[in-house]
Amino acid sequence: MSSETLNAPSSEPKPIRRLNETLINKIAAGEIIHRPASALKELIENSLDAGSTSIRITVKDGGMKLLQIQDNGCGIRKTDLPILAERFTTSKLSTFSDLARITTYGFRGEALASISHVAHLSVVTKTKLDSCAWRATYSDGALVDQKTGKASEPRPCAGNDGTTITIEDLFYNTPTRLSAFRSISEEYSRILDVITKYAIHNPTVSFACRKGGAASPDISTPSASDTPTTIRLLYGHSIAKELIHHQLSSSKKQRNDDDMDEDEEEEDPESWMAECYFTNANYQAKKMVFLLFINHRLVESARMKRALESVYTGILPKGSSPFVYLSLQIDPRSVDVNVHPTKREVHFLNEETITERIANAMQEQLAKQNHSRTFEYQTLLTGGIMDNDTTLNKKRTRKERDESGDEDKEEGPSTSHAESKKKVYSHHKVRTSLRDRTLDSMFPVTNQSQKPEASSSASAEITPPLNTLSKQRDVKESECFLTSVKNLRQQVAKGKHRQLSEILENHTFIGIVDIHRCLSLIQYSTKLYLVNHDSLAEELFYQLGLRQFGDLSRIKLDPPPSLKELIEIAVAADDSTESSRLSKPQIVDRITKILMDRREMLADYFSLTISENGLVTSLPLLLRDYVPNLDNLPSFLMRLGPQVDWTSETECFETFLRELAYFYIPTPTPTEDEKDQYKAEKWQIQHIMFPAMRRYLVPPKSLLDRDVVQVADLPDLYKVFERC
Template identity: 40%
Template sequence: LDKTVVNKIAAGEIIIAPANALKEMLENSIDASSSSISVLVKDGGLKLLQITDNGTGIEKDDLPILCERFTTSKLSKFEDLTSISTYGFRGEALASVSHISHLTVTTKTKKDDCAWKCQYSDGKLVPLNPNSKTTDPKPVAGKDGTQFTVEDLFYNVPSRKRTFKSYNDEFNKILDVVGRYAIHTDNVGFSLKKFSESHYALVTRNNQQIKDRVRTVYGSIVSNELIDIKVPESDEYGLQSVTGLISNLNYNNKKNIQPIFFINNRLVSCDPLKKYIHNLYSVFLPKGSKPFIYMSLLINPNLVDVNVHPTKREVRFLYEDEIIEKICNVIQEELSKIDTSRSFQTQAILPHLNQLKKNNQSSMENVKQTSKQEIQIQNSDLNLYKQVRNDSAQSKITSYLNSNDNDNNDNNEDDEDDEDDEDDEDDEDKDDEEEDDDDKNNTNSEKNIDNKTNVEPIEIVNELDTENNNLIDLESNGKYQFSAKERVDVNLTSIITLRENVEKSINKELTETFANLIYVGIVDEVKRIAAIQYDVKLYLVDYSMISYNLFYQIGLSDFNNFGKIYLDEPISIKELLIFVNKAESKVFDEKTPEDPNFKLPNSQSFDLGSILKIFINMEEMLNEYFSIEIDITSSPDDPQLVSLPLLVKGYIPDKSKLPIFFYRLGTKVNWEDETECLDNILKELALFYVPNVLPSSYSKNEEKIKEYNAKIEFLFTVIKKRFLAKEELQKSVVEVANLPSLYKCFERC
């Protein structure tokens, strides 16, 4: 390649943007022991980039070779890199600038009587005046120091120039570079302004305190929240010193400021150190917040390689991990010391409060009305369609527990007293009266629970109506009987495994939905569909599937610790099984039940003797683990059901499902394998507890419908407290509406 082409390619690697050219010339000025550096920018530095310093200047004899490649005064041999303390060392910066712009240099040393001005192109001196033939530097008036004037940057590289779309973006990059050097270099004053503008974008003084320089560059929102960091030196790792500033835990700046790292006074980006510090802050700061970091590391030059990147933005040093660990340990210690309190910005809720005080309104009623108006004004600014609306007077779980007769009498007396009190209060609204009634009912229900100490067992009639194939009077006037029983810790491997299987399949989002649901009501009693609200969304849920999983989970969590529902009189399990066959076949042969080997019409195996034998043999296990108490003493061939498990206090399963429950226990459970056996029984128990479809005969019975609705509503209060939703249940929950979408249609809430 032609030498000119080679130089242009090399210049494109070193000078990527105006900010890179500025950085190279800033470092030259700092190396020249300048105490003041001013920068003038036009069109983001593409049209004009001028850097003026008051440093030592450049000797006139050195000007002819100033912009030649690999020309430097910073070192003479490669070994000097191991001890170099200046910014420049390759001698490529000015050469690269001269190949892609019109570069003019004006310089004066202290011993010179005047300044010298010259112009460069492609690394060589060119005439200052197109009509002149001489390339010698021209004497001009000037101050001590050097002025670099870069014009028409990338004029001969149009493809690069087209990539710069915004002058403001390039100026902001220049401002960022100058600001970083202004913070680090305390013995130099910096100034930056745009061409033709009177005010400066940035001005710092030399020997200014570092926090004052940070305030000048980034504002008080940063400088007021800084703490000093100092890491002890370490001869083992060649670490001479680490000083800097980091933000405290109150820092909250929406503008993300990239960390400022200087290693041996070189502005670099140290990604490993940045990553470790950000990870450290993530423990203390809210998600998305980034800290302010300025850090200056001095490391033994023998352990640092500065020549690893064309633009010098990266360096490599030995013992990187060890040094980073020491720095992070110090930061961790400092942050832990101040992690005791936080400061938060506050805003007055009532902006017109002072005006109210000045008016000296004498009437409290007027003050209340004014306050209400202010609140309404503020609420109008909110997104109404995002507000969650629910019932503030939602019923308690305890309101659905049945009360005994004595308590009912007490309640009636209380109600009468309450009515007398209400009559005395003529100013109350009807709505307030209704709310008071609800509160009283809830209170009375709670009293009823507390008073239930000596009560009778739950009654269940066990007579069979052989003509109508139905159990007679399966409703009961249920009452609780409490008995002292210590909770048993279950260590069965099979139960632990089943619990782990449930935990692995949990859907967190769906579980949160059920944990915070607001029950709306039943949509379809036949399909067992109910509506619930969560946040601003309305869902339809299959409560039969939900309740099945709920009771299975309760069975697992309370295994071997169930309560008991005692029957008024024992029920013959044999008669229950015969009843199943009678309901299935529709044709009853009185001789068939006496035959222990009779079969169902659908050819399913129904060995009555074998099933009864299972219940007789498993009687102790069923009683201990599941509270299914079976009496085999009165009639060894006809076991009697004494009690059923109580999974949830206040919820009694539908006893019409008893026959099919015992039929499935006898035919659907694998009694040979422990894990499968316990899992099968728990699933059958959950199926037994699932609420039945509302019978069609109850469709016009308002009392029955009300009882059914109350039962389902109580069930959802249990779901809200104890249910863990599995992944497979997503198909049982369907979103049907949400407030933001409805607002788009109706523009009202």
């Protein structure tokens, strides 16, 4: 039979058959669960709907082998477990009209059903009223026995309040979908991206994600935090310090135009509120980070993204993008959430008007900041060394001879010798000496004999700047047998970025561009880099603390201040404590008790000594001759309470050292004399901190992505000048 006969259309119509229900469910599952990250998104939303304050996620092989999420929410009743994984079973919707008032993440009841058709699904859950937890295993939406695969009932087991959902062997029965995934690391990065976005939008919920078998989590956020702190933890200090916070709503416009009262505004279905965190002109990245939540649901909107990105068109250089986090609250009656299988998109009324108002508000806030990026320059950037007097005299004599018309035969050999040398073009000359000019040398210096004074009264002495690096004592790695510390040190070594390490090890310090914005210039080869010295310092001091773990030097405080009084000062100045359920005295007592109960451990491991009567007698010294700003000591001690994870050894050590590093970041304090303002801080940054970076910092790639930016390349500059 020929191929033409096979492909010829049949004259008889084919019968229409009803698809098998299992096949229908598998087809539908492909619409909901695209990859491990989409499955995790559905599970996180279920946990948040259950009122969870702690969500722990474990991942193996990018979520393909194992994806487990554990929460402390309200749990699932035993009577609901038999139909838990059936399609269109939900506790959040009863009639179609409920969609107009929906405030929960989920509403269709398809996520767990879809997962059960493409993976092995098991659930362990316990409500507060249950005496024990219940375990249930599902296959194709039905409750089955894990070993036999036959119909079964939930079995009692041990467990905590809340729900643990385990997904194993995702897409095991759909080999085509399984073969489409490119790499495990890419899937894992997508999972971390989903967790990061939900953690920022839900700062009061603690999130943690780790790979199966790993000693420490890759993401860990504390509970009862706030949005700026969470952004700093997850995206870094460089973004957090450049954030602008703005809130706006439809009520302002309505009140001006229509003079409506509050009761009428609340009844208006077109009312909305927006909260936005976005970076100013000092931050730039290669790719825009846009986090959009509409009624607490993580969604995407290409139109809104383009509109907000266009706000920065005249502010950031071409090819640079900002960070924007936008939370939009709209009356549920104006939002249609049922327009996408994965709820990734929503439609709402007046989308164009709302987007325009948000973009205009962002533009106004950026204009108010009035932060223009200005950089000083120096004329001897290529690093030529000035000729000595003898050479200048020879050149002057030769020039005079040439003008008089006389010739000297003795010049022949020297001329030929010069020609025999390989010519070095100007655009390939680089700095060869630390004595070359810096930014500070271009400004007049008053009272040169006056030594910069330390900004703190601690017993740490600052040495003169000459040959500081050679006089610094070696920071030796302490001998430690704790597995947690060894793992943390291995993580630092594994995260080393070769190119950035070469830049920092061989750089030449140019100068501090802006002490307030933490910007400095360094040169490596023919390239000029603008670096965020605060971010580099935070990583440096974390690694120095880890390097000297258990053997840190001490800064003696004389007279020793009271621990409780310092914490009281910090709590009184911290506005975020007002939203806490505890009063400020209760917060002070709780943090004080946490530190007093662990003072022996703090003294042994971190050299933070607290006496029995509650006096802080000494602090850890991470780097000799570098004195932290003790004005930040109250805030440091207060943050040790909520920001350090005291429940796990590895997390405890890591979070404590991170907070210690944050305390050590150079923060200038104005002096009475404006001429000497910030002199001590600048001196410490240039002569102690940057030489220590050159020697000890093992830089991760994240610093190169956000905090080290190339601003000039000498050969490229010469090409520009040649065209002028």
